[in-house]
Amino acid sequence: MSFILMLEAVNLSAGFDHPLFENVSLRLQSGEFVGVYGPSGAGKTTFGRTLAGLHKPATGVVNVDGRTVPSKGFHPVQYLHQNPQLAMNPRWRVEQIVSEAMVPSRELADCIGVASDWLKRYPHELSGGQLQRVSVLRALSGKPRFLIADEISASLDPISQAQLWQTLKRIAEQESIGVLVISHDKALLTRVCSSIIQIG
Numbered sequence: 001m002s003f004i005l006m007l008e009a010v011n012l013s014a015g016f017d018h019p020l021f022e023n024v025s026l027r028l029q030s031g032e033f034v035g036v037y038g039p040s041g042a043g044k045t046t047f048g049r050t051l052a053g054l055h056k057p058a059t060g061v062v063n064v065d066g067r068t069v070p071s072k073g074f075h076p077v078q079y080l081h082q083n084p085q086l087a088m089n090p091r092w093r094v095e096q097i098v099s100e101a102m103v104p105s106r107e108l109a110d111c112i113g114v115a116s117d118w119l120k121r122y123p124h125e126l127s128g129g130q131l132q133r134v135s136v137l138r139a140l141s142g143k144p145r146f147l148i149a150d151e152i153s154a155s156l157d158p159i160s161q162a163q164l165w166q167t168l169k170r171i172a173e174q175e176s177i178g179v180l181v182i183s184h185d186k187a188l189l190t191r192v193c194s195s196i197i198q199i200g
């Protein structure tokens, strides 16, 4: 795919009983990796969830290619949870979980490192790192335009971490997917992202 899309946040403020962040603006283009850094509790997850339409902003707007995203249907901005088990139905086998939007190809599953013998298991029968790969496969199989990757490699060993980011880079480039990388790990963000914004 060669067309360029833009995920844009303009003067975004959000929080719960009080704002966690105020007037944050961001532009993320297809194929680009932008980092979000900040102390624990600063609101990075809330910012990511707001971009994915999962949390209502107090002020500002989120646009994809200049338009607000309809609340129904597959959202072009997919949020990858830092604890994927919380975002999966414990009664569904992995096969059903990854096929929620569209059945992924074996080629894509191999690329992300999801073994075929995991498909018959339930989420609690996989390790944290294995489950994170399942979560990435589920998000990618729906053909998102943007991914919010919230601490997705924190539970992986350094080799698996490097493999996951290499794979995501390759797929993001091939499919023109923009990725917002939320992490406490400044070295990781510097390695993977072309720019970094600070929350908090």
Ligand SMILES: Nc1ncnc2c1ncn2[C@@H]1O[C@H](COP(=O)(O)OP(=O)(O)OP(=O)(O)O)[C@@H](O)[C@H]1O
Pocket: 016, 017, 020, 038, 039, 040, 041, 042, 043, 044, 045, 046, 047
């Ligand atoms: N549903 C909620 N209701 C009330 N407060 C919440 C809710 N979700 C999160 N918070 C609070 O909002 C603040 C920011 O949380 P958030 O998870 O966005 O921060 P974060 O920067 O991603 O933190 P971390 O780096 O520790 O994951 C925290 O103080 C948290 O307790």
